[in-house]
Amino acid sequence: MIISEIIAHKRDGGRHSQKEIAFLIGGFVSGDVLESEMAAWLMAAYIRGLDESETVWLTRAMVGSGSVIDLRELPGPVVDKHSTGGVGDKTTLIAGPLAAAAGVKIPKLSGKALGHTGGTLDKLAAIPGLRTSLSQDKFLAQLNKVGIAVAAQTSNMVPADKKIYALRDRTATVESIPLITSSILSKKAAGGAKNILIDVKVGTGAFMPTLERAEELARSLQSVGRSLELNVNCLITDMNQPLGRSVGNALEIKEVIDALAGNGPADLMEVSVRLAAEMILMAGLTTDLAVAREKIEAVLNSGQGQAVLEQLIESQGGDANIIRDPKRLPAAAHMRELRAERDGFVTFKNCRAIGLAAAVLSGHADCPPRLDMGAGLVVKSRHGDKVIIGQVLVDVFFDDETRLLEAETLIKQAIVITREQPDQWPLIYDNSLTTCSIKEC
Amino acid sequence: MIISEIIAHKRDGGRHSQKEIAFLIGGFVSGDVLESEMAAWLMAAYIRGLDESETVWLTRAMVGSGSVIDLRELPGPVVDKHSTGGVGDKTTLIAGPLAAAAGVKIPKLSGKALGHTGGTLDKLAAIPGLRTSLSQDKFLAQLNKVGIAVAAQTSNMVPADKKIYALRDRTATVESIPLITSSILSKKAAGGAKNILIDVKVGTGAFMPTLERAEELARSLQSVGRSLELNVNCLITDMNQPLGRSVGNALEIKEVIDALAGNGPADLMEVSVRLAAEMILMAGLTTDLAVAREKIEAVLNSGQGQAVLEQLIESQGGDANIIRDPKRLPAAAHMRELRAERDGFVTFKNCRAIGLAAAVLSGHADCPPRLDMGAGLVVKSRHGDKVIIGQVLVDVFFDDETRLLEAETLIKQAIVITREQPDQWPLIYDNSLTTCSIKEC
Numbered sequence: 001m002i003i004s005e006i007i008a009h010k011r012d013g014g015r016h017s018q019k020e021i022a023f024l025i026g027g028f029v030s031g032d033v034l035e036s037e038m039a040a041w042l043m044a045a046y047i048r049g050l051d052e053s054e055t056v057w058l059t060r061a062m063v064g065s066g067s068v069i070d071l072r073e074l075p076g077p078v079v080d081k082h083s084t085g086g087v088g089d090k091t092t093l094i095a096g097p098l099a100a101a102a103g104v105k106i107p108k109l110s111g112k113a114l115g116h117t118g119g120t121l122d123k124l125a126a127i128p129g130l131r132t133s134l135s136q137d138k139f140l141a142q143l144n145k146v147g148i149a150v151a152a153q154t155s156n157m158v159p160a161d162k163k164i165y166a167l168r169d170r171t172a173t174v175e176s177i178p179l180i181t182s183s184i185l186s187k188k189a190a191g192g193a194k195n196i197l198i199d200v201k202v203g204t205g206a207f208m209p210t211l212e213r214a215e216e217l218a219r220s221l222q223s224v225g226r227s228l229e230l231n232v233n234c235l236i237t238d239m240n241q242p243l244g245r246s247v248g249n250a251l252e253i254k255e256v257i258d259a260l261a262g263n264g265p266a267d268l269m270e271v272s273v274r275l276a277a278e279m280i281l282m283a284g285l286t287t288d289l290a291v292a293r294e295k296i297e298a299v300l301n302s303g304q305g306q307a308v309l310e311q312l313i314e315s316q317g318g319d320a321n322i323i324r325d326p327k328r329l330p331a332a333a334h335m336r337e338l339r340a341e342r343d344g345f346v347t348f349k350n351c352r353a354i355g356l357a358a359a360v361l362s363g364h365a366d367c368p369p370r371l372d373m374g375a376g377l378v379v380k381s382r383h384g385d386k387v388i389i390g391q392v393l394v395d396v397f398f399d400d401e402t403r404l405l406e407a408e409t410l411i412k413q414a415i416v417i418t419r420e421q422p423d424q425w426p427l428i429y430d431n432s433l434t435t436c437s438i439k440e441c
Numbered sequence: 442m443i444i445s446e447i448i449a450h451k452r453d454g455g456r457h458s459q460k461e462i463a464f465l466i467g468g469f470v471s472g473d474v475l476e477s478e479m480a481a482w483l484m485a486a487y488i489r490g491l492d493e494s495e496t497v498w499l500t501r502a503m504v505g506s507g508s509v510i511d512l513r514e515l516p517g518p519v520v521d522k523h524s525t526g527g528v529g530d531k532t533t534l535i536a537g538p539l540a541a542a543a544g545v546k547i548p549k550l551s552g553k554a555l556g557h558t559g560g561t562l563d564k565l566a567a568i569p570g571l572r573t574s575l576s577q578d579k580f581l582a583q584l585n586k587v588g589i590a591v592a593a594q595t596s597n598m599v600p601a602d603k604k605i606y607a608l609r610d611r612t613a614t615v616e617s618i619p620l621i622t623s624s625i626l627s628k629k630a631a632g633g634a635k636n637i638l639i640d641v642k643v644g645t646g647a648f649m650p651t652l653e654r655a656e657e658l659a660r661s662l663q664s665v666g667r668s669l670e671l672n673v674n675c676l677i678t679d680m681n682q683p684l685g686r687s688v689g690n691a692l693e694i695k696e697v698i699d700a701l702a703g704n705g706p707a708d709l710m711e712v713s714v715r716l717a718a719e720m721i722l723m724a725g726l727t728t729d730l731a732v733a734r735e736k737i738e739a740v741l742n743s744g745q746g747q748a749v750l751e752q753l754i755e756s757q758g759g760d761a762n763i764i765r766d767p768k769r770l771p772a773a774a775h776m777r778e779l780r781a782e783r784d785g786f787v788t789f790k791n792c793r794a795i796g797l798a799a800a801v802l803s804g805h806a807d808c809p810p811r812l813d814m815g816a817g818l819v820v821k822s823r824h825g826d827k828v829i830i831g832q833v834l835v836d837v838f839f840d841d842e843t844r845l846l847e848a849e850t851l852i853k854q855a856i857v858i859t860r861e862q863p864d865q866w867p868l869i870y871d872n873s874l875t876t877c878s879i880k881e882c
Contacts, residue, residue: 003611004610004611004612004613005613007484007612007613008613011484011487011488011613011614034476034611035475035476035477035480036476036477036479036480036608036611036612037480037611037612038477039476039477039478039480039481039484039612040480040481040483040484040612040613040614041484042481043448043452043480043481043482043484043485043488044484044488044613046452047452047484047485047488047489048488167477169445170444170445170475170477170478171445171448171477171478171480171481172445172446172448172449172452172481172485173452173481
């Protein structure tokens with residue numbers, strides 16, 4: 001096979017054979033296919049699309065490029081959980097412990113922050129001493145004992161995805177449903193779980209800006225997952241404003257602790273409880289969503305969820321005392337309040353800019369990136385809230401004052417005060433694909 | 442400007458600003474834009490297209506990436522000539538001397554063989570001693586004295602085109618009308634001539650397979666040329682079978698000598714005389730094509746054209762005795778005749794395969810390429826000729842017998858014997874754009 005002919009085939013709108021895709025991915029990982037050749041193919045695939053079979057073959061070839069975790073020995077129902085990425089999205093660390101407390105095993109391989117979105121690994125790094133680099137034995141032992149382990153992917157898992165993702169970021173080929181599908185599912189398949197709950201974020205702070213695109217991605221994830229013998233369920237949730245109030249690594253860990261104590265913001269609690277309930281549905285512990293919610297609320301109210309988080313932190317070498325004494329978390333040196341410049345209604349216009357502001361404040365947007373763990377922001381009001389002039393809208397936490405101006409400019413782009421009360425978005429899109437699990441549709 | 446946003450703009454079918462294109466090309470030449478980024482942009486531009494303004498800006502940016510020859514001091518009318526590439530296309534070395542003998546100055550910067558097509562520089566390299574690396578002073582002095590000089594582009598001319606072309610070849614982005622237009626016209630513009638005659642080849646041995654595509658390219662070359670203040674005229678000619686009988690460097694030089702002695706094959710004579718006549722029309726030496734043809738036939742019959750070739754070879758340090766004694770040219774060690782395996786009609790099905798066979802025989806298709814100057818082939822019959830079993834179809838010249846099998850396989854793909862007489866193609870598409878010079882349309 002000749003690589004330029006494979007590229008030309010997709011360029012002209014053709015359909016690849018499984019062999020062509022295996023040749024392309026295998027060659028790229030080995031170095032026989034050059035970055036420029038893969039870049040041209042990615043652009044052709046972005047514009048011309050990949051059908052379901054091509055996406056399945058692409059995902060298989062990517063999984064096959066590295067090692068795969070074997071979870072077959074793990075006793076109990078296993079469910080993995082993934083988010084397509086958002087701002088202030090810390091649900092893994094709330095829904096995960098809650099579902100684990102209710103009897104689900106959650107082998108969570110997580111990623112770092114990407115662009116304007118946060119990453120669970122970065123958030124966990126705010127907990128003093130906590131390690132996310134776990135051996136496979138340690139990972140499985142912790143799953144058995146605690147019910148949940150959150151670790152970094154090892155370097156020999158899905159190397160094709162790592163190499164392709166870096167290239168997509170540079171070559172404007174990120175927002176492609178088949179390429180996103182194969183990237184997510186290859187990592188999930190290599191992680192070993194057969195049940196995968198995916199929180200598909202939609203809105204100005206998500207990679208999918210519209211409900212239509214989010215539904216398209218959810219359908220693709222479910223149908224490609226089915227072909228890979230994965231039970232994929234998707235929940236589409238809002239990302240037009242930060243989930244919860246806090247954005248920033250240590251600030252979000254603090255909010256996680258509050259949430260597992262039952263004191264989280266309403267939106268964060270609702271999405272987290274729902275995700276945990278969907279996980280126990282997928283685990284087969286019940287078939288009724290209302291019953292599932294009751295079970296999750298029970299482990300939340302009893303403190304069992306919080307206890308699981310504490311065990312997770314301890315098991316991974318972290319300082320579990322942060323749960324009773326959150327002051328032990330890293331904190332920024334300075335805080336500044338941003339206030340409403342007029343009376344009116346809070347309108348979130350660009351949630352992505354909030355995520356970028358947090359990245360700027362922490363130094364994560366620098367080159368090379370650094371992480372001021374305590375930096376970030378806390379939004380004090382939600383979309384549609386009535387505010388008066390002078391009322392605090394955002395608390396900005398920072399170590400380095402030179403970053404403040406850029407962050408404030410971004411926040412002012414993101415949040416404006418309008419005369420009219422703005423329209424609301426649903427928090428959870430329940431009429432979409434949410435009830436369509438793989439078993440049903 | 443951010444390169445991934447420029448790529449995304451074209452990916453989504455947008456129209457670039459002149460600034461964006463200048464940023465892209467300037468960045469690519471300086472190394473700030475990576476090969477993978479340019480590859481993604483090239484694929485987006487291939488699929489989405491570039492409009493006339495974008496193509497003009499692209500060409501200007503490419504010209505501006507290097508140095509430009511100034512021909513304003515040259516006395517007499519200047520016309521450059523270019524071919525889009527074919528098999529056995531040696532017309533530059535026939536039409537050039539003829540037009541020069543009739544009073545046109547022809548500053549010809551030429552290229553090496555590309556893929557299955559030959560290159561004038563490779564053909565000239567078959568003449569013992571001849572140099573194609575000329576200083577600008579030497580180039581201009583020879584133009585003044587001889588009327589024609591054929592030299593290699595210097596490395597500081599249009600570096601953007603060299604870098605982009607190598608990438609297009611690998612990334613399946615060659616056959617794009619705007620990208621071909623900018624590649625050809627950037628080199629021509631840097632060469633300094635304001636009148637440019639382009640022989641657009643069409644058929645199985647050309648980059649443009651159909652008349653429709655060839656006309657599209659011709660229109661693009663003319664209209665983009667106009668915006669660059671270049672007077673571009675196009676002649677569309679057949680490339681479904683080799684032009685003339687010989688394919689291969691020394692074999693083609695021999696055929697050039699025969700042609701300038703008035704003894705060339707009819708098709709080669711017709712296209713060469715016509716191209717030379719178009720050149721003296723563009724030079725303004727007459728306005729009537731019939732008169733132009735007469736002038737060219739006069740310098741052909743008087744031997745003045747041959748005398749110009751002799752002066753060109755001498756001036757560039759070559760052995761001009763080859764004109765009277767072609768045995769001084771390099772010759773292959775062996776010859777084998779390929780014969781008709783049945784009675785019927787000669788049908789050229791794939792002229793590209795003939796070009797590839799010649800590249801294989803000379804070692805030019807090897808990696809790294811070498812050049813057995815005497816190798817190649819001579820076709821003994823034309824498309825549609827009636828042949829009987831055992832009649833010689835092709836003389837194959839070779840030094841290295843290991844190349845013979847592959848070359849013969851290619852030739853047999855290219856030339857088949859059919860029961861029915863095949864349809865003919867026009868040699869020159871006179872009803873197309875041929876009479877539409879820039880002054881008229």
